[in-house]
Amino acid sequence: MIQAVTQRKRPRRRLAVDVTAAVNLIGMLGKYLGLAALFPVPFALGYGEPVWPFLATGAIVSGLGFALERMTAGAAQRVGVREGFLVVSATWLLAAAFAALPYLFIGGDQLDHPLDAYFEGMSGVTTTGASVVTDLDGINRSLGIWRQFTQWMGGMGIIVLAIAVLPRLRVGGRQLLESEMPGPEIAQLSERIRQTARNLWFLYIGLTVLQTLLLSAMGWLGIDEEMTPYEALAHAFSTMPTGGFSTRPRSAEEFAAASQWILAAFMLIAGANFALMYVGFLRRKPRVLLRDEELRLYLAIAAIATAVVTAMIWGYGIAEGEEAVRTGFFQAVSIITTTGMASTDFALWPAVLLLSLFALMFVGGSAGSTGGSIKVVRHLLLGKVLRRELDQTVSPEVVMPIRLNGSPVDERTLRAIAAFILLYVGFWAVGAGTIAIDSAITGAGLGTLDSLAVSATTLGNVGPAFGIAGPMGSFAALGDVSKITLIGLMWAGRLEIVPVVVLLTRHYWRL
Numbered sequence: 001m002i003q004a005v006t007q008r009k010r011p012r013r014r015l016a017v018d019v020t021a022a023v024n025l026i027g028m029l030g031k032y033l034g035l036a037a038l039f040p041v042p043f044a045l046g047y048g049e050p051v052w053p054f055l056a057t058g059a060i061v062s063g064l065g066f067a068l069e070r071m072t073a074g075a076a077q078r079v080g081v082r083e084g085f086l087v088v089s090a091t092w093l094l095a096a097a098f099a100a101l102p103y104l105f106i107g108g109d110q111l112d113h114p115l116d117a118y119f120e121g122m123s124g125v126t127t128t129g130a131s132v133v134t135d136l137d138g139i140n141r142s143l144g145i146w147r148q149f150t151q152w153m154g155g156m157g158i159i160v161l162a163i164a165v166l167p168r169l170r171v172g173g174r175q176l177l178e179s180e181m182p183g184p185e186i187a188q189l190s191e192r193i194r195q196t197a198r199n200l201w202f203l204y205i206g207l208t209v210l211q212t213l214l215l216s217a218m219g220w221l222g223i224d225e226e227m228t229p230y231e232a233l234a235h236a237f238s239t240m241p242t243g244g245f246s247t248r249p250r251s252a253e254e255f256a257a258a259s260q261w262i263l264a265a266f267m268l269i270a271g272a273n274f275a276l277m278y279v280g281f282l283r284r285k286p287r288v289l290l291r292d293e294e295l296r297l298y299l300a301i302a303a304i305a306t307a308v309v310t311a312m313i314w315g316y317g318i319a320e321g322e323e324a325v326r327t328g329f330f331q332a333v334s335i336i337t338t339t340g341m342a343s344t345d346f347a348l349w350p351a352v353l354l355l356s357l358f359a360l361m362f363v364g365g366s367a368g369s370t371g372g373s374i375k376v377v378r379h380l381l382l383g384k385v386l387r388r389e390l391d392q393t394v395s396p397e398v399v400m401p402i403r404l405n406g407s408p409v410d411e412r413t414l415r416a417i418a419a420f421i422l423l424y425v426g427f428w429a430v431g432a433g434t435i436a437i438d439s440a441i442t443g444a445g446l447g448t449l450d451s452l453a454v455s456a457t458t459l460g461n462v463g464p465a466f467g468i469a470g471p472m473g474s475f476a477a478l479g480d481v482s483k484i485t486l487i488g489l490m491w492a493g494r495l496e497i498v499p500v501v502v503l504l505t506r507h508y509w510r511l
Contacts, residue, residue: 016510022083024072026090030065033098034058039149040102044142053105054146061098082508085499092491096122099150106143110134110476115483119475122487124150126494127370129244129340129463130486132476136249141230144247148237154494155241155370156204156274200274203282204240204370211236211266215259224256231255235341239266242371244340244463251342251471257326260343264330268302271337271365293405294377298366301376305332305360312353318344335360338372340463340471347470354449354466361456372461372493374424378417380404385414416498423497424459431455431489435482442479444468454478458486459493 037058044051100121103111111117116132123130124147133139139147215232218224234247248254252263269277272295280289289295310328313319319327330343335357346357363379365371381402388400401408432455439446446454450467454475457465464471469478475486492500502508 017082017086017508018075018078018080019086020072021075021078022086022090023068024075025083025087026094027065027068027070027072029087029091030094030098031062031069032065033095034060034062034065036149036153037061037098037102040142040146043145047141049140049142050106053102054142056105057098057101060101085502085508089491089495089499089503092125092495095125095154096487096491099124099146102143102146106140108138110138115480116476119483119487120147121150122490123463124243124245125154126461126490127151127154127241127243127338127372128458128461128490128494129238130458130465130469130475130490131245132474132483134474134476136247145230145234145237148234148243148245148247151241151243151245152208152237155243155270156200199278199282203274203278207266207269208236208240211239211262214262218256218259218262224259226255227259235263236266238341239263239339240270240370242267242270242337242339242365242369242461244334244338246341249472250345252330253343253345253472257322260326260330263341264326264333267333267337267339267341270339271302271333271369271371272298273366273368274370275368276366291405294366294380297380298376301363302333302336305336305356305363308332309353309356312350312356316350316353318349331357332360335462336363337365337369338460338462340457342464342471345470345472347464347466347473351449354453358449358453358456358466361453361460361462364460374421374460377404378421381409381414381417382421385418420496420498423501427489427492427497428455428459431459431485434485435478438479438481438485442482444478444482446478454482454486455489458489461490461493 035058037054040054041051043049044054096118098121100114100117103117103120104114107117107120110133111120119130119132122128129151136144212229212232215227215235216229219227219229219232231247235252237243238245246252252260255263273292276289276292276295279285306325306329309332310325313328314324318324327344330341331346333339334341338361346353349357362374364373364375367375367377381404384402388402391400392398402414403409432452435446435454436448436451438444439451445468447467450465450469453465453467454469457463457469464473467473469475475483478486
């Protein structure tokens with residue numbers, strides 16, 4: 001009896017996460033995020049298309065955000081590291097729903113199913129570029145630019161954007177930025193996180209404007225009649241965030257060679273570390289670029305991959321001369337940087353070429369870039385760890401710290417990299433298995449390599465895969481189980497897996 005009384009009096013364990021504070025911050029983000037729905041309005045007015053879907057979307061999201069903020073007033077100051085994980089993860093899920101609303105309102109038969117609309121929204125905000133749309137010509141101009149714009153918003157992170165414009169988010173802001181920004185470590189450009197985010201966004205916007213002008217010039221000069229200012233802006237919105245969506249059914253194939261070279265060059269730029277570019281170019285410290293080991297390896301991988309793919313394209317007679325070099329460079333850089341844009345239907349290439357592209361899906365861009373996948377810096381550090389293990393096998397008494405750009409790397413960071421790669425491979429394998437089983441049940445028509453590539457391309461936020469999900473195809477034929485799996489992979493991949501896994505642990509929710 002005494003034991004029973006003691007058990008009844010035992011205080012209830014409270015959550016270690018302040019959910020109210022997280023909801024307050026999510027509501028604040030949603031309140032301002034809804035304003036982004038105004039961007040396509042001028043396009044809708046200019047092309048004589050419905051405006052109400054975007055106004056309704058903005059009103060719904062901003063209204064919901066305002067309501068959540070009011071209901072949890074005063075809780076934002078309690079946001080810490082634990083709440084940061086929850087805010088980042090939940091915001092991406094809600095942002096995908098935000099992006100999906102216009103599709104449901106005016107997407108027609110292609111996007112009238114909530115799951116398909118959410119798939120397209122998640123693909124946009126995670127900058128994946130995988131699509132369930134089968135007829136791009138059936139999408140009007142305002143919805144098309146919205147589809148492109150969702151990628152651009154997700155490129156440097158909805159959270160970073162909010163930090164840049166909302167001084168109030170300085171509380172917990174550093175945790176949010178470090179959770180969202182890709183890569184194991186992000187160099188601090190400023191002691192104030194708000195200024196850091198603003199600097200990166202100025203660079204991001206500046207490069208977007210520059211690419212838009214260069215692409216538009218191709219049309220103005222008569223070099224590429226297909227490249228109108230609308231197409232230039234739409235594809236800049238796709239390139240800089242390494243997204244991959246296109247307004248054209250044949251992706252970049254319909255544009256002139258000069259435009260494809262510009263697109264490929266900016267994909268290469270977008271795959272580099274934005275923080276490093278800011279210091280090297282805007283602060284005029286080019287030596288920082290030359291000394292950076294990750295940048296050197298990134299460019300070396302891009303050059304080697306281009307040479308290999310070009311040689312095989314030429315050897316198989318797919319293309320010759322400048323076209324072969326351009327196609328090889330475009331596709332190699334597109335896959336490495338996880339942009340996923342295509343200048344040709346590479347799904348029709350021989351198996352050895354497909355395997356080459358499949359391997360490149362696991363490379364990724366640089367840390368601090370808008371790209372996805374594993375990232376070059378992780379490959380670099382893992383290679384150094386493997387080399388150290390081999391050297392210490394011969395000389396076990398030698399102490400050999402791992403260094404990056406001359407600075408020692410903490411052993412905890414190295415363990416985190418190893419854990420991330422193991423989790424990454426595990427998520428990819430489980431995703432591929434689920435998709436293969438569902439494809440066999442539904443008769444979607446995916447082969448073994450296709451299933452492996454579909455899982456890899458969504459987890460790495462690359463975009464197109466092979467077979468029916470190739471660059472000129474669509475994910476529409478996949479079953480609902482596969483689509484839900486791919487949505488989860490896109491979300492986990494964009495958040496670099498760890499925040500998602502942390503949310504699933506009991507320790508996270510308990511003291």
